[in-house]
Amino acid sequence: MPGEPSLAARALVAVALPVALFAAVVAQLTIVNRLPLPGGDAPDLVLLLVAAVAVVSTPLIGAVTGFVGGLALDVAPPDTHYAGEYALVFCLTGYATARWRTALYAGSATGDRDPVTTLTIMMIGVAAGEAGKAAVGRLLSDPDVTNAAIRHVLPGAIFYDLLLSPLVLWLVARVAGIAQPHRQDRPARGELIHFGQTATAFRLASAGATSGLRLAGTGRSYLNAAAARIEPRLRFSDGGTVRQAPPPARREVRLRLAGSGALNHGPPPRRERRLRFDGGESASNVRSPARRTPRLRLAGRGAMLTSPSLPRRVPRLRFDGGGELAKSQTAARRVPRLHFDATGDLAKSQSLPRRVPKLRLSDGRAGSLARTNRGSAATAQPLVAGGRAGKLHFAANSPARARPRKVRTPGRDWLRGGSLVRSDGHLRSAATPRFSRRSAPQWAAGNALGVRKAVKRRPGRGWLRPARPKRANWYTGARSTSWLRRSRNPWRRRRERLLRLVGGRR
Amino acid sequence: MLESGRTRLVLIILLVLAVALITFDFRDGGSSGAHSLGGRLFGPVEHVAGDVTGWFKGGSGDEISALQKQNDQLRAELAQAQTDDADAAQLASLLHLGAKDHYKVVPATVVAAGGAYSDTVMINAGSASGIAANETVLNGDGLVGTVVSVTSSTATVQLATDANSTVGVRMAGTGQIGAVSGTADSFSGSAPLRLTLFDATAALRPGEQVFTFGSVGGRPYVPGVPVGTVTTVTTEPGSLTPTALVQPFADFTGLGVVGVVVSK
Numbered sequence: 001m002p003g004e005p006s007l008a009a010r011a012l013v014a015v016a017l018p019v020a021l022f023a024a025v026v027a028q029l030t031i032v033n034r035l036p037l038p039g040g041d042a043p044d045l046v047l048l049l050v051a052a053v054a055v056v057s058t059p060l061i062g063a064v065t066g067f068v069g070g071l072a073l074d075v076a077p078p079d080t081h082y083a084g085e086y087a088l089v090f091c092l093t094g095y096a097t098a099r100w101r102t103a104l105y106a107g108s109a110t111g112d113r114d115p116v117t118t119l120t121i122m123m124i125g126v127a128a129g130e131a132g133k134a135a136v137g138r139l140l141s142d143p144d145v146t147n148a149a150i151r152h153v154l155p156g157a158i159f160y161d162l163l164l165s166p167l168v169l170w171l172v173a174r175v176a177g178i179a180q181p182h183r184q185d186r187p188a189r190g191e192l193i194h195f196g197q198t199a200t201a202f203r204l205a206s207a208g209a210t211s212g213l214r215l216a217g218t219g220r221s222y223l224n225a226a227a228a229r230i231e232p233r234l235r236f237s238d239g240g241t242v243r244q245a246p247p248p249a250r251r252e253v254r255l256r257l258a259g260s261g262a263l264n265h266g267p268p269p270r271r272e273r274r275l276r277f278d279g280g281e282s283a284s285n286v287r288s289p290a291r292r293t294p295r296l297r298l299a300g301r302g303a304m305l306t307s308p309s310l311p312r313r314v315p316r317l318r319f320d321g322g323g324e325l326a327k328s329q330t331a332a333r334r335v336p337r338l339h340f341d342a343t344g345d346l347a348k349s350q351s352l353p354r355r356v357p358k359l360r361l362s363d364g365r366a367g368s369l370a371r372t373n374r375g376s377a378a379t380a381q382p383l384v385a386g387g388r389a390g391k392l393h394f395a396a397n398s399p400a401r402a403r404p405r406k407v408r409t410p411g412r413d414w415l416r417g418g419s420l421v422r423s424d425g426h427l428r429s430a431a432t433p434r435f436s437r438r439s440a441p442q443w444a445a446g447n448a449l450g451v452r453k454a455v456k457r458r459p460g461r462g463w464l465r466p467a468r469p470k471r472a473n474w475y476t477g478a479r480s481t482s483w484l485r486r487s488r489n490p491w492r493r494r495r496e497r498l499l500r501l502v503g504g505r506r
Numbered sequence: 507m508l509e510s511g512r513t514r515l516v517l518i519i520l521l522v523l524a525v526a527l528i529t530f531d532f533r534d535g536g537s538s539g540a541h542s543l544g545g546r547l548f549g550p551v552e553h554v555a556g557d558v559t560g561w562f563k564g565g566s567g568d569e570i571s572a573l574q575k576q577n578d579q580l581r582a583e584l585a586q587a588q589t590d591d592a593d594a595a596q597l598a599s600l601l602h603l604g605a606k607d608h609y610k611v612v613p614a615t616v617v618a619a620g621g622a623y624s625d626t627v628m629i630n631a632g633s634a635s636g637i638a639a640n641e642t643v644l645n646g647d648g649l650v651g652t653v654v655s656v657t658s659s660t661a662t663v664q665l666a667t668d669a670n671s672t673v674g675v676r677m678a679g680t681g682q683i684g685a686v687s688g689t690a691d692s693f694s695g696s697a698p699l700r701l702t703l704f705d706a707t708a709a710l711r712p713g714e715q716v717f718t719f720g721s722v723g724g725r726p727y728v729p730g731v732p733v734g735t736v737t738t739v740t741t742e743p744g745s746l747t748p749t750a751l752v753q754p755f756a757d758f759t760g761l762g763v764v765g766v767v768v769s770k
Binding site for chain 2 (some may be wrong): 022025026027029030031033034036040041042044058059060063064067070071072073074075076077078079080081082083084085087088091092095133134137140142143144145146149153157500501502503
């Protein structure tokens with residue numbers, strides 16, 4: 001493969017690490033410690049090298065490098081502290097630094113490495129290592145490591161370490177880069193735009209489904225990609241306009257006055273107790289002037305709706321069609337065809353006869369609800385007996401309408417009652433579901449977004465246990481069988497942990 | 507997963523190893539075999555590296571260093587002679603000192619220094635030059651320290667400012683005896699040594715000079731080497747022993763050529 005480093009390069013790097021460690025120890029003791037630096041402090045080259053190596057490699061290499069470097073610094077002649085002190089501290093430093101870096105980049109499939117983040121991790125590791133040196137000396141009651149000495153040495157040493165860490169990291173990364181496979185170059189500008197568009201579309205497509213999906217090869221940092229998943233975006237098919245979440249228009253019903261077409265957001269006046277006739281020839285029979293009787297329309301739909309702020313006691317009666325339909329089958333009973341369109345509470349209307357308004361029928365006669373109900377008692381009886389049912393259909397041409405329907409709760413979706421009369425004035429066919437339970441789109445429903453927030457990956461819970469990868473992901477729908485082994489038996493789990501620790505079995 | 511398990515296994519092994527090393531070294535008082543092994547491994551390299559850096563630092567340093575060595579030797583002998591002249595008989599009877607030529611000064615150069623917390627240096631002369639452990643190290647200004655460990659070509663010197671170091675001293679004027687110990691606070695520079703007199707009634711005044719009292723057989727300290735000057739008397743009311751801070755004569759931050767007093 002062309003991207004693979006040659007064997008010579010790998011061997012060079014493998015040899016360079018111990019040599020660099022040895023050179024760092026010697027240089028530390030013979031040069032750096034004798035430099036008359038201001039403050040009397042000196043940086044720790046070995047600690048810097050260990051942290052830099054750890055941060056560009058794996059935890060294993062970091063731990064081993066730290067142990068070897070610390071032990072060399074322990075037993076090299078001029079220092080007289082106990083052998084193993086710095087080995088302990090540097091080993092932990094190298095492991096923890098590399099582990100942290102690995103855990104931080106575990107989620108990025110693109111392999112993007114942020115130099116500033118890497119440097120920050122290295123700096124924190126170096127500072128922790130300096131503190132650890134002091135802490136171990138204090139624990140072993142080294143007479144040289146007193147509180148006064150720590151107070152004097154520690155800030156200066158950390159300062160010099162932080163000063164040198166970019167240089168050391170750059171050197172180590174240069175040398176380590178020889179043995180690493182070559183990465184693809186960044187795409188050119190045009191390609192980048194193309195990839196960016198693809199990335200956007202892909203992100204949008206995967207907004208709800210896969211929050212852990214990463215884009216490989218786009219040159220985009222995963223950090224930026226994660227931000228878009230938190231807020232779902234909407235792409236329109238026509239203009240490509242991307243905007244934020246749509247306004248919650250369906251929560252508030254906008255009212256349109258029939259006459260003027262002006263929008264009325266407020267509730268209709270309390271005098272709106274009249275029954276309205278919807279339709280061409282029925283409208284002429286309306287007694288009230290049109291200004292005081294706005295017809296309710298959902299803005300943009302033209303469908304008849306009942307506003308939640310309307311008084312519930314007034315059922316909306318509608319004369320369907322015209323006189324010719326009324327004559328066809330129900331002429332014998334002389335019952336006008338009334339539709340209680342939404343959820344008018346008929347029972348309550350009956351209990352309050354004072355409020356029942358006058359009804360003007362299409363054939364010119366005046367009537368009342370009580371009379372109407374009396375006349376159609378045979379048909380309406382099951383509905384009234386149902387208690388809350390306020391739906392009264394006298395649909396002569398469709399016997400199915402007279403069948404008692406499922407009782408609808410007014411609180412749930414009584415807003416969405418469909419009209420029998422379509423917006424163009426024609427009657428709907430019987431096959432058309434008049435009450436379409438049309439739920440709001442998924443993305444409009446408040447916090448019920450199908451999008452999980454992007455969660456930052458953390459290292460494992462315990463310091464001994466790594467972050468456990470997911471057993472199954474979104475594209476391999478099958479669950480793994482590891483639940484068999486992860487039963488609740490504590491001894492089984494302990495044995496599993498022990499085996500994992502030894503590395504014998506996964 | 508497997509990789510991580512192996513890493514943790516290695517980490518645990520290394521940590522246990524480090525703790526075991528600390529334990530063994532702690533039991534042996536910081537002089538276990540690990541240090542001698544490290545001395546054998548790193549000593550020659552540091553020797554060469556220190557010589558190289560010293561060569562870069564000193565330029566044509568051969569002649570100068572030779573003269574410095576000679577000067578140090580003369581000063582050491584002079585200090586000893588002055589001590590002997592002061593009260594030779596008393597000292598001789600007290601310390602069972604032999605003749606002046608009982609001692610010989612081996613010159614050496616500091617090639618490496620210890621870490622931030624320890625006041626130790628390494629010199630480029632070892633057992634091949636006749637240096638052994640517990641021998642006095644001095645330079646042209648005064649007492650430097652004592653040899654704590656030695657390899658064939660290098661020796662590790664514990665400076666007098668190290669917190670582990672305690673030197674028996676004698677006041678120049680009054681002849682009071684006491685001890686000077688390091689304070690592990692040599693970085694602040696001013697007074698890295700603390701003097702404690704054994705006589706509760708002795709008076710301490712700033713400006714008095716302190717010399718080494720000497721040990722049996724001249725180990726670890728030969729008598730009569732100037733140590734420093736009393737700067738601050740820190741005796742507290744009611745304390746049993748008078749104490750003071752001592753400014754050493756030798757400049758411990760810029761040690762170059764030192765001499766090791768070896769017994770013939």
